[in-house]
Amino acid sequence: MSKYKTNEYGFYGNFGGAYIPEMLYPNIENLKQNYKAIINTDSFQNEFKDLLKNYVGRPSPLYFAKNLSKKYNTNIYLKREDLNHTGSHKINNTIGQILLAKQMGKTRIIAETGAGQHGVATATVATLLGIDCVIYMGEKDMQRQAPNVERIKMLGAKVIAAKSGSKTLKDATNEALRDWINNPENTFYVIGSVVGPHPYPEMVAEFQSIISKEIKIQLFEKTGKENPDYVIACVGGGSNAIGTFYNFLEDDNVKLIATEAGGLGIETGKTAASLKVGKPGVIHGSKTYLIQTDDGQIIEPHSISAGLDYPGIGPLHAHLHDIKRVNYISINDDEALKAGFMLTRTEGILPALESAHAVAVLEKQSFKTKDVIVVTISGRGDKDLSNYLQNNKFKK
Numbered sequence: 001m002s003k004y005k006t007n008e009y010g011f012y013g014n015f016g017g018a019y020i021p022e023m024l025y026p027n028i029e030n031l032k033q034n035y036k037a038i039i040n041t042d043s044f045q046n047e048f049k050d051l052l053k054n055y056v057g058r059p060s061p062l063y064f065a066k067n068l069s070k071k072y073n074t075n076i077y078l079k080r081e082d083l084n085h086t087g088s089h090k091i092n093n094t095i096g097q098i099l100l101a102k103q104m105g106k107t108r109i110i111a112e113t114g115a116g117q118h119g120v121a122t123a124t125v126a127t128l129l130g131i132d133c134v135i136y137m138g139e140k141d142m143q144r145q146a147p148n149v150e151r152i153k154m155l156g157a158k159v160i161a162a163k164s165g166s167k168t169l170k171d172a173t174n175e176a177l178r179d180w181i182n183n184p185e186n187t188f189y190v191i192g193s194v195v196g197p198h199p200y201p202e203m204v205a206e207f208q209s210i211i212s213k214e215i216k217i218q219l220f221e222k223t224g225k226e227n228p229d230y231v232i233a234c235v236g237g238g239s240n241a242i243g244t245f246y247n248f249l250e251d252d253n254v255k256l257i258a259t260e261a262g263g264l265g266i267e268t269g270k271t272a273a274s275l276k277v278g279k280p281g282v283i284h285g286s287k288t289y290l291i292q293t294d295d296g297q298i299i300e301p302h303s304i305s306a307g308l309d310y311p312g313i314g315p316l317h318a319h320l321h322d323i324k325r326v327n328y329i330s331i332n333d334d335e336a337l338k339a340g341f342m343l344t345r346t347e348g349i350l351p352a353l354e355s356a357h358a359v360a361v362l363e364k365q366s367f368k369t370k371d372v373i374v375v376t377i378s379g380r381g382d383k384d385l386s387n388y389l390q391n392n393k394f395k396k
């Protein structure tokens with residue numbers, strides 16, 4: 001059995017599983033029993049592929065970045081998930097899960113969102129496929145991410161504020177789980193990354209694996225080889241990174257680099273680098289590395305990038321870290337800002353602050369002239385414009 005797949009209990013090595021309240025057991029069991037059979041049918045695959053092509057705009061380009069390559073004296077390709085409909089990779093997963101929900105006979109979708117990006121992607125696809133949608137969001141996040149709240153409402157979804165605790169993502173998650181317990185029959189819970197109880201991490205990984213599947217085909221067309229020397233992506237929960245790595249995991253000569261958000265620096269405590277400063281614990285229904293106090297309370301993470309500001313990390317990443325298949329490095333806020341300005345000025349591509357963390361590796365690591373490097377640009381930076389402008393001292 002592949003060391004990159006879950007065992008029968010839903011663990012990748014020591015991480016994963018399904019740590020859920022007993023009342024959710026039937027929902028999770030139902031999903032686990034049915035999802036593989038459904039997503040492998042022709043009818044599911046045909047509809048999924050048709051929407052990815054004609055609605056999302058896939059395949060997303062694999063762009064040879066000539067100016068960037070010259071600057072770093074190597075060969076750099078950018079996988080352009082920023083060009084997807086709604087502006088990031090998240091829609092690959094929401095289309096997959098909502099199609100699945102419909103085929104399972106569900107009539108209602110719920111999701112939680114922190115920065116609002118997963119909420120927008122979920123509300124978009126719920127509207128497209130004509131299914132009721134409720135998005136839970138921390139009250140504090142609703143204030144910080146007001147434009148995304150308006151977008152979700154404009155799409156016709158309902159937004160419910162989570163008013164407990166820190167009024168952020170983890171509180172929204174608790175509210176969504178409570179809703180699911182109360183509405184087990186008709187409701188499907190759409191999780192936005194490779195996190196949550198088994199089988200969510202492996203299901204989301206499968207939906208996002210389209211990214212690396214396309215990279216192999218596109219790189220072969222451009223260079224005659226399907227494998228690059230390096231593949232680089234940023235990690236919040238870890239879905240764009242897993243999607244980017246998925247079809248390269250078994251190719252040991254492809255070096256995989258993932259960037260966690262260092263925030264103000266891992267030594268400051270104001271960080272979201274779960275693998276660097278976290279310890280194993282349980283969050284969001286699975287066992288993984290988690291930023292926590294000695295007695296197991298979650299510490300509020302910090303990153304300039306809302307999408308990476310998560311105290312845990314997907315269980316497959318925890319495993320890939322421990323077996324050293326992926327090199328996880330942390331990139332601080334200022335390094336990401338610099339990389340974001342640099343890419344904008346070099347290639348005319350304004351990356352999401354999340355994606356800028358991946359781009360920042362080019363400055364940290366030295367590459368050989370003949371190396372081939374693929375960096376995934378997970379999303380576009382329009383949403384981060386005010387954040388960039390407030391920090392424009394990093395422009396040079």
Ligand SMILES: *Cc1c(COP(=O)(O)O)cnc(C)c1O
Binds near residue numbers: 117192
């Ligand atoms: C949400 C988001 C991320 C982080 O999520 P992952 O599951 O780690 O991919 C990264 N980039 C963008 C643009 C996002 O919207």
